[in-house]
Amino acid sequence: MAVLSDCAPAMSAKGEALLDHVLEESRDDCFRRQAQDGHWVFELEADATIPAEYILYEHFFDEIDDALERKIAVYLRRTQSDRHGGWPLFYEGDFDISASVKAYFALKVVGDDANAPHMKRAREAILAHGGAAKSNVFTRIALALFDQVPWRAVPVMPVEIALLPKWFPFHLDKVSYWSRTVIAPLLILMSKKPTAINPRKIDIRELFVTPPEEEKHYHVNPMGSLLGAALLRIDSLLRLLEPYFPKGIRQRAIEKALSFTKERLNGEDGIGGIFPAMVNAVIAFDCLGYEKDHADVVVAKKAIRRLVVIGEEEAYCQPCFSPVWDTGLMSLALQEAPKTAEAAQHEKALDWLAGRQILDVVGDWAAQRPNLRPGGWAFQYWNDYYPDVDDTAVVAMALHRFDKARYGEAIARAEEWIVGMQSANGGWGAFDAENAHYGLNHIPFSDHGALLDPPTVDVSARCLGFLAQIGYGCEQPVVARGLAFLKGEQEEDGSWFGRWGTNYIYGTWSALSAFQALGEDLSVPYIRKAVDWLKARQREDGGWGEDGASYWEARRGEAKASTASQTAWAVLGLMAAGEVESGAVKRGIAYLLNAPRSGAKWHEEWYTSVGFPRVFYLRYHGYSVYFPVWALTRYRNLLRGNAPAVRQGM
Secondary structure, three states, X not given: OOOOOOOXXXXXXXXHHXXXXXXXXXXXXXXXXXXXXXXXXXXXXXXXXXXXXXXXXXXHHOOOOHHHHHHHHHXXXXXXXXXXXXXXXXXXXXXXXXXXXXXXXXXXXXXXXXXXXXXXHHHHHHHHOOOHHHOOHHHHHHHHHXXXXXXXXXXXXXXXXXXXXXXXXXXXXXXXXXXXXXXXXXXXHHHHOOOOOOOOOOOOHHHOOOOXXXXXXXXXXXXXXXXXXXXXXXXXXXXXXXHHOOHHHHHHHHHHHHHHHHHOOOHHHOHHHOHHHHHHHHHHHHHOOOOOOOHHHHHHHHHHHHOEEEOOOOXXXXXXXXXXXXXXXXXXXXXXXXXXXXXXXXXXXXXXXXXXXXXXXXXXXXXXXXXXXXXXXXXXXXXXXXXXXXXXXXXXXXXXXXXXXXXXXXXXXXXXXXXXXXXXXXXXXXXXXXXXXXXXXXXXXXXXXXXXXXXXXXXXXXXXXXXXXXXXXXXXXXXXXXXXXHHHOOOOOXXXXXXXXXXXXXXXXXXXXXXXXXXXXXXXXXXXXXXXXXXXXXXXXXXXXXXXXXXXXXXXXXXXXXXXXXXXXXXXXXXXXXXXXXXXXHHHHHHHHHOOEEOOEEOOOOOOEEEEOOOEEEEXXXXXXXXXXXXXHHHHHHHOOOOOXXXXXX
């Protein structure tokens, strides 16, 4: 990566006119995209696995929408890699065997000929990587449900887990919210071991190097550790003992898992608000004999169908909705400019957000914080059991920035909840406190390594930014602990890891924003080191980019292209560190001003966010809208001396 000169002339009159034009056009388009009730929501795209699973879900029950599936098949064919023949986890990423097996299976059940060129290329790629037996646990569970592999291909997860006491090494309270909502109904179906209807009787035996019933090496040590090896032995022992577990205890465990699932069913927003948990719940109900017209089945299926995005030629299924996150960030971006002309539209958005605050449901987070009052916001439209700490900080900042008196009570409750959710190490996780039982990532079921929700830099930075914005100082204990956590997490090269955004650019922007909001001395070595890192990462075209490969330590410097959203993060981070007049910022601004866009949407196919590093990546379609608008507006404010007098958390 070439280090570009930090010298650049001041923006010309022509440049300033272009800046004004781009902002006027894009801000108008942002408001045009606002829903009637005030909120914004953009598409949220994952990899091929979710659309493929949607097709398999319909074939599990023989409830097939042929027209929809043909459109999803178009999407799956388009997202197949020309480079390696399989399906990646993110745009132009490496071959991923689990995504490829699911996509191939889905296309085959839709009706694609196994000898068609695209299927042949996919099959050859899968076999070259060891065949379908090398898929991850969740893919093998799907294959077991379709009788493509024996159930011994899946690690043992006895439903009796639901009855374990809290002191036991494994307990649902000790894993993340997403794991909890996926596992609870999954325990039921793994105990019942149902078989899909699979009306077209499709199989994928051609994807196995060894016939699936003869394969002996389904299980791998997820972390390559001694603990993982020991847990594999326990898995083998459990497999022998499970048939002898008392039936009465098993029934009690099923009822406990069912009760957990039904309590959190969440209406048409779905259990946990996430696709995998919703599908598991529907299959669990079927296992237990629920009729198709049962109210719980009907509402759970509606929740799944709502996630489907249908276009003229293509369709795909989203992993979840992101309206609170989108609306909070869009509000912050648009509030950067004087808001007199659009005050009513701002107020409508913020009133919508205020109405979504969770004030009367004590969620799963209370397992660690039993005396804390609720006061957070979920990520989705509704998800009362699982408010998101990151969303809460962002929304509360937006409310406070617009009208701290009007939204005073909401801000106070958010403050109380965020302060209460700080973990002992000074950081904040996304949904739980003290969710860092790292040994659980070694169990055979956790080959994805994403079972937990420990504190992260980006969420912690957002919480500190909110607290700074409402008047907290570095001397207050909650802030002092948070600052110590952030400083302790800085990488050797000066950057910070981005857990929920790709990757070090996101983490570094987040951390620098928090330090600036708290009034940290911007000349201290650790901040200058971060600034130097950001400048060194700038690309020849003036932008910044970082792809999903950066989550592998040996590949952390990889980037295939600049993106608008990541360039905006880098520019915002540099401006937070006092670099408004630097050449790096000016080149970044020039990149944004000249990059292709349609109205407020910069053209960006790259996945700049992440669900689980190295496992599940996300493309927020809103990121290439509000982040560039945010960066450009702030730059114009600072350039013209219009920066706000109050501290801003990001």
